[in-house]
Amino acid sequence: MKLALIGYGNVGKALARLLALERKSYPFRITAIHTARHGTAYGPDGLTQDPAFGPPAASVEEFLDRAAAEVLVELTPLNPVNGEPAISHIRAAFARRMQVVTANKGPIAHAYAALNEEAARAGVLFRFEATVMDGAPVFNLVRRTLPAVRILGFIGSLNSTTRICIEAMRRGQSLEEGIRQARAMRLTEADASYDIDGWDAAAKTAALANVLMDARLTPQQVSTRGIRRLTPERLAELRAKGKTVCLVSRARRVNGQVRLRVRAEVLNENDILACLPGSSNLLLLQTDQMGTIGVFSVSPGIQQTAYGVFADLVEVFETQGQAREKLQRTRAC
Amino acid sequence: MKLALIGYGNVGKALARLLALERKSYPFRITAIHTARHGTAYGPDGLTQDPAFGPPAASVEEFLDRAAAEVLVELTPLNPVNGEPAISHIRAAFARRMQVVTANKGPIAHAYAALNEEAARAGVLFRFEATVMDGAPVFNLVRRTLPAVRILGFIGSLNSTTRICIEAMRRGQSLEEGIRQARAMRLTEADASYDIDGWDAAAKTAALANVLMDARLTPQQVSTRGIRRLTPERLAELRAKGKTVCLVSRARRVNGQVRLRVRAEVLNENDILACLPGSSNLLLLQTDQMGTIGVFSVSPGIQQTAYGVFADLVEVFETQGQAREKLQRTRAC
Numbered sequence: 245m246k247l248a249l250i251g252y253g254n255v256g257k258a259l260a261r262l263l264a265l266e267r268k269s270y271p272f273r274i275t276a277i278h279t280a281r282h283g284t285a286y287g288p289d290g291l292t293q294d295p296a297f298g299p300p301a302a303s304v305e306e307f308l309d310r311a312a313a314e315v316l317v318e319l320t321p322l323n324p325v326n327g328e329p330a331i332s333h334i335r336a337a338f339a340r341r342m343q344v345v346t347a348n349k350g351p352i353a354h355a356y357a358a359l360n361e362e363a364a365r366a367g368v369l370f371r372f373e374a375t376v377m378d379g380a381p382v383f384n385l386v387r388r389t390l391p392a393v394r395i396l397g398f399i400g401s402l403n404s405t406t407r408i409c410i411e412a413m414r415r416g417q418s419l420e421e422g423i424r425q426a427r428a429m430r431l432t433e434a435d436a437s438y439d440i441d442g443w444d445a446a447a448k449t450a451a452l453a454n455v456l457m458d459a460r461l462t463p464q465q466v467s468t469r470g471i472r473r474l475t476p477e478r479l480a481e482l483r484a485k486g487k488t489v490c491l492v493s494r495a496r497r498v499n500g501q502v503r504l505r506v507r508a509e510v511l512n513e514n515d516i517l518a519c520l521p522g523s524s525n526l527l528l529l530q531t532d533q534m535g536t537i538g539v540f541s542v543s544p545g546i547q548q549t550a551y552g553v554f555a556d557l558v559e560v561f562e563t564q565g566q567a568r569e570k571l572q573r574t575r576a577c
Numbered sequence: 578m579k580l581a582l583i584g585y586g587n588v589g590k591a592l593a594r595l596l597a598l599e600r601k602s603y604p605f606r607i608t609a610i611h612t613a614r615h616g617t618a619y620g621p622d623g624l625t626q627d628p629a630f631g632p633p634a635a636s637v638e639e640f641l642d643r644a645a646a647e648v649l650v651e652l653t654p655l656n657p658v659n660g661e662p663a664i665s666h667i668r669a670a671f672a673r674r675m676q677v678v679t680a681n682k683g684p685i686a687h688a689y690a691a692l693n694e695e696a697a698r699a700g701v702l703f704r705f706e707a708t709v710m711d712g713a714p715v716f717n718l719v720r721r722t723l724p725a726v727r728i729l730g731f732i733g734s735l736n737s738t739t740r741i742c743i744e745a746m747r748r749g750q751s752l753e754e755g756i757r758q759a760r761a762m763r764l765t766e767a768d769a770s771y772d773i774d775g776w777d778a779a780a781k782t783a784a785l786a787n788v789l790m791d792a793r794l795t796p797q798q799v800s801t802r803g804i805r806r807l808t809p810e811r812l813a814e815l816r817a818k819g820k821t822v823c824l825v826s827r828a829r830r831v832n833g834q835v836r837l838r839v840r841a842e843v844l845n846e847n848d849i850l851a852c853l854p855g856s857s858n859l860l861l862l863q864t865d866q867m868g869t870i871g872v873f874s875v876s877p878g879i880q881q882t883a884y885g886v887f888a889d890l891v892e893v894f895e896t897q898g899q900a901r902e903k904l905q906r907t908r909a910c
Contacts, residue, residue: 262866266725380870381722388721389714391891392599393884514847516873528875533595533884535877537713540849542861542869551726551866558724573906 245561248276248311248342250304250333251319254430255347255374258550259317260293272557276311278304280320286310304329304336315560317553318346321433324443324463327354334359338366343564345556347374347549352451357460369563371556372455376402376448377525379552380541383455384559390534395456397496397530402448404523404544405432405439406471406491406508411522413476414483430546431523442470442491445506449493452527457495459502467505474508482510490517578894581609581644581675583637583666584652587763588680588707591883592650593626605890609644611637613653619643637662637669648893650886651679654766657776657796660687667692671699676897678889680707680882685784690793702896704889705788709735709781710858712885713874716788717892723867728789730829730863735781737856737877738765738772739804739824739841744855746809747816763879764856775803775824778839782826785860790828792835800838807841815843823851 247263249256256277263272273290283297284307301307308316316337320330327350334351337344344363346352351359352372363370373384386395401407408431409422423440426432431439438444446466453459471491482488492509495502511518516538520526526540541548580596582589589610596605606623616630617640634640641649649670653663660683667684670677677696679685684692685705696703706717719728734740741764742755756773759765764772771777779799786792804824815821825842828835844851849871853859859873874881 269725379867381718384722385714385718389717389888391888392602514852516849516852519847519849519852533880533887534712534874535881536875538871538873538875540871541867542871544868547866548868554866555722555724570906573903 245272245315245557245564246275246313247272247315247317247557248278248308248313249274249317249319250278250307251321252277252279252282253319253321254546255549255553256319257293258546259319259553262547262550262554264293266554270558270561272561275313276307278307304333308336308340308342313342314564315343315345315557317557318344318348318351319553320348322348322350322438322444322447324350324438324447327351331355331359334370335362338362338368341366341368343368343370343560345371345553345560347372347553349375349447349451352454353447353463354450356451356454357458369560371559373556374549374552376451377527377539378404378541378544379548379550379555380525380539380544381555382452382527382539384555385539386456386529390531393534394532395529396532397494398452398456398527399517399530400449400452400493400525400527401490401517401520402493402525402527403439403442403445403491404525405436405444407523409440409471410474410479410489413474414479414488416476416480418476419472419474429523440470440472442468442506445491445493449495449504449506452493453495453502453504456529457497457502459495459504461502461504465504469507471508486513487511488513488518490515492517578605578648578890578897579608579646580605580648580650580890581611581641581646582607582650582652583611583640584654585610585612585615586652586654587879588882588886589652590626591879592652592886595880595883595887597626599887603891603894605894608646609640611640637666641669641673641675646675647897648676648678648890650890651677651681651684652886653681655681655683655771655777655780657683657771657780660684664688664692667703668695671695671701674699674701676701676703676893678704678886678893680705680886682708682780682784685787686780686796687783689784689787690791702893704892705784706889707882707885709784710860710872711737711874711877712881712883712888713858713872713877714888715785715860715872717888718872719789719862723864726867727865728862729865730827731785731789731860732850732863733782733785733826733858733860734823734850734853735826735858735860736772736775736778736824737858738769738777740856742773742804743807743812743822746807747812747821749809749813751809752805752807762856773803773805775801775839778824778826782828782837782839785826786828786835786837789862790830790835792828792837794835794837798837802840804841819846820844821846821851823848825850
């Protein structure tokens, strides 16, 4: 199965390593990569993990046409304002009847309902497991293992950088020191304010609500406050009372409307949201049939995010296989 | 899809309620129920939730032949010694090319590898999501959302009764009082020693290891110690140090051999295994590609166990649908 990548940063390189590792079981080939920084690389027979980039394609449309791949893997960085240009990349792929897998939460947070309908019209799959929980099963968990279940709401700790910063401040270090540590763990971008001010968490909250609760909301519609005002002194006071702080996402339905918020909440140290180490993410799903179930990933990193993309690619591959089989059986008639 | 139930206790009745609730979306019909206590009921057009039982079938074979259902739903109580007679019930169904869904952990803990091979030979599905985590996705999670992932080991808190008992003893109540509370919550059988001495946890540990790690072990091969010697005094001492106790299941591979143990472990109060309330179960899966991911169910009850059976029935139904479609397409030729 031929893959065209847009974006080739840490996640893209980790994905290329994983695909090489699983080559025997899954015949995935990266045949084209388009990047803003390095230019564009084509290799119909499969590119190496460290390909030679030529001049950039004039447009994403030109790139996709020349790539002639079956799947677009969209790995550009998050634009929290409006999800572009990733949304346009995905639409360009749908227009070419390409399947799409993305690790970019922007399109899910800003345009999920529309993109989902466009994918259905194009008769292709649109998958995004890696966007919210660093590859831990969330969307696939609900879709593939919880039939007939209605998601009534959720509570989550979805931002790793703020967890690292709060741990650092509980040790008496400064917020800036915490940010440095998160950056060293490659958890946060050069500008950490997206994380600290809660916008990363807001985007993930909107994405989850759009997919699991048909919320049709944007990150701007999430009531959001970050941890910027939090101090080591405040955390020391709380610690003395057996309490801590966690940046918590909450979704609930109020008179048919989905309400979303992100807050630095004071929690008991033994609260399930607080007791995971380091960069761990945790999500509690409140359901009608299954009560409250939770899923978490312990100190995930780039490799887990890449695995989330891989898991989606496997589903695309198996679905294509079934479709091909149908076609062959029909032709055989 | 016609279902034959063996066993009709709390889980069976909760399943019947759930099936009635989902009738519009899923055309499942219970057409026969065989019980040890009440006798046998047949209703080709679908039995009510409170059916009239006639004399018991002379044998399970006679019951299955007369039931003429597509799926056996095995809901008899656990026999922790050898998993019988549930294993024989399941084999009798396979011999009739019936699909099998069970909530009984005995067969998975004692004979999974053999039953799985027999199901494959018979060309039917064998599903058991409700056996270990009260319906929370575990087996379906790994099979359907974690492709190419290898389970290296796991750590779990899998027994609800001991959690309730330890909570009671931390409040200064006796073990017996805790058992009374667990019984009132319908978490434990008349004889609570299976829970207190760790045999329920050992059976779940063997079941998980057999399915997820191809361990081919029985509960008797799990190194098991329960919580019988635990006292309110000991828990008070630990509490003063911010610690508590939890019955913990552990699986790991040592020189290619899977080693399983169940122990009452001393944990920090904010350990992820300790910080869930009441009857909650939690499982940490250690994987090669996805690091450590966890799943838990908050204070699950009978309804969740019934949902686990339902989720398996939905998979059987959809798989049958695909098979039927293939057949029709072939016949159409």
